[in-house]
Amino acid sequence: MTWIWSNLDLIWDRTLDHLVLSVPPIILSFLIALPIGWSAHQYRLSRGLILTTVGLLYAIPSLPLFIVLPAIVGTNARSPLNLVIALTIYGVALMVRVVSDGLASVDADVRQSATAVGFSGWSLFWHVQLPLAGPVLLAGLRVVAVSTVSLATVGAVIGVASLGSLFTDGFQRGIQAEIVAGIICTVLLALAFDWGLVGLGRFLMPWSRATRPPVARLEAVK
């Protein structure tokens, strides 16, 4: 415990490093996954190919990816940019499937009704499909956020500073409190992101709680 109190500055700095590493991948992966997931949902032909590709991307272990990536994109292995790219790849891999599933979860009848009242193309996507897929997208984004925060720590092994540096440093110097502090901060950061996203979801989709159990209502009608 004394280690923690006397090193609050260090912990704070590493938390900031961690934020810089994990916020861009979360936002970027959502933005990149949206069109890819949409085309996976829209076009039957591309669906299998896209979903298989993202599945394989997600299967790549993180540490090897951190090492292979510089050889492909020409970044420095120890640069945070390298880590941001790798984490974005994982985020996209997770989100594409979620976007595709989310769009598929929109009731076909609803889509047809929307078409019937005159929605088409872009406006159908922005005003009908996307909002209705919102809760599923949010759930996926929460998973991306939490696993990105957790995964960012691995970068410490190749020398990119983050809360993970507390693990490598604590391990090398034999300070248990440092590792524990790193774990607690990582989990707290992940939870903070998670809560933040839930809050954002409530703000952006105030209707979602009211319509949460559509299946239950369907059952009742039957």
Next chain:
Amino acid sequence: MTVFLDALNWILDPENYLGAGAIPTRLLEHLVFTFVTLLIASAIAVPLGFLIGHTGRGRGLAVAVSGGLRALPTLGLLTLVALWVGIGLEAPYVALTVLAIPPVLAGAYTGFEAIDRATIDAARAVGMSEGQIVRKVEIPLGLPLLMGGLRSAALQVVATATLAAYVADIGLGRYLFTGLKTRDYAEMLGGSILVILLALALEGIFSVIQRVVVPQGVAVGRPTEVRARSSRPRPGMESTIAEGSK
């Protein structure tokens, strides 16, 4: 692209196929480690998952635990356990078993939950005992999702076994860490490529197994496009088994 040629040369260099740290030895270590970890995790998680899936009890707790563990950083757990029990194989085994349990558990109980209640009720109506329902209805029908859970656990363990080399002399990850220390990028890249190929091979094998275990005459394997009519909700994101921290 010369770096890739260097890495390829390193992989094909006959010198790396002899002695203590030879590539086949490291590969075997990596695989055995993965297999044993999965076995221990399954021995704990599968019966527990079946129990939760069959009775519906403790589901909230299971979801919370598997969700919460996603936030737990692997490297942190690994280094912490290594400091406790000392450098050696125990730390990776303990840490990775802990990480492998949630996906297997989730696969086991979501497999049971995804079964149409009407099927279970029908089995009960024709006079099957609870034990028979579990053995003859729920386990076969839940098997594809259980395999899905095992698949993500296996991938996670293979990935993290690489990281385990940080605290123990084990597996393909050693090449990454010795390369890091001696600034031998060819060795690091070669080792990384081997790990990636191994992970992709496992992914392929598991996707075949997952298809094979779908009972004949059951079309649950591929979810259909139209879901509005299904009588039960699909397992939602909170019970998704595919994602974990690596």
